[in-house]
Amino acid sequence: MIFENFWFSTYNSPMTSSLLPAPQLSWPVNWHDIFGREAALLLEIGFGGGHFLVDLAQKRPSANVLGVEISLPALDRAQRKIKTGVLGNVRLLQSDARYLLQALCAPESLAEVYINFPDPWPKARQLHRRLINVDFLHLLATRLVPGGLLDIATDHADYALAITEALEATPYFRSRLATTFVTEDNERLRTKYEQIGLAEGRICHYYKWERRKTAVPNQYPVPKEFPMPHVVLHSPLNLDEIQAQYGRWQFSVDNCHINFMELFRAKAEDALFVETYIKEEPVTQRLGLVIRQREPGNYVISLHELGFPRPTLGVQRAIGQLATWLLGLHEEATLLHHNLQPEVLEREVNHAA
């Protein structure tokens, strides 16, 4: 009910709230439904104060404009600007850009992407945090329409070198300019970091590229959700005995990392709650798995619904692992029923049963 009310106000009143409820958006999002009309979708990644985003939305009223930011204070500032400007064609999302691109954007759904002054992460040990590299450009190419535009600007000389190399090494883009980049662009609105860079005497690099029309192999599938997973099993152990044997552990399979953390006893019901961290690119979730006693000796392991968890393959694997562990605690424990995917079964539950 709370979800419906929130969604209703967000969807129907773009002038009062342009912020989208990131955890509740479907994979991928139908952006035409979100904006209430069919139009070219323009994205700014890391909009900071939001000046460029607001300017873009004002200059392009016939486009749907989406801004993604990880910083909450930046989102607040941009939201205030959008309200002041009474702009109906712009939506904001608090998310990591990679998650937005891979999970929320269908292949070939974006018409234009703008990245202004991405964080340069100048120290050697931080280089891996830079957003733009060959892999990221490949992901972007899968989400841009053929001929879609990609504009990047930076005032960081070393990052500029890396961006130049990455763009030139990626076969899916070509420059719209005669050169890889230019160092002057007086057409565009200057962003806050651009003004700082210029005031401090740094050279800005402006890249204006486009996606080639040739096909781009999609190595970045939109993540899938499955029916709410559960395993039913019998064990002669009671909840106290199960709780006593629990210890934190973690495991990894096929780029999916699962960390079983604290275990809590639910006071009001016959259940154990296992705080679990699951990382499976591009999705990271911290959620609760529940071992619930239906009747003495019969247990159901399932996903707690608190906080809009997404029932991914990683969640299935986590439930399979937890079931495997529980079955392994007693030789008379038996698996009664489950709805996990066959591959999870083979690796986890069947292995132990």
Ligand SMILES: C[S@@+](CC[C@H](N)C(=O)[O-])C[C@H]1O[C@@H](n2cnc3c(N)ncnc32)[C@H](O)[C@@H]1O
């Ligand atoms: C150096 S600031 C530039 C802000 C603005 N574009 C400008 O030019 O003034 C970089 C911005 O990117 C955001 N950012 C960094 N990594 C991000 C990511 N992975 N996804 C979305 N936003 C990101 C940061 O929070 C920050 O606001």
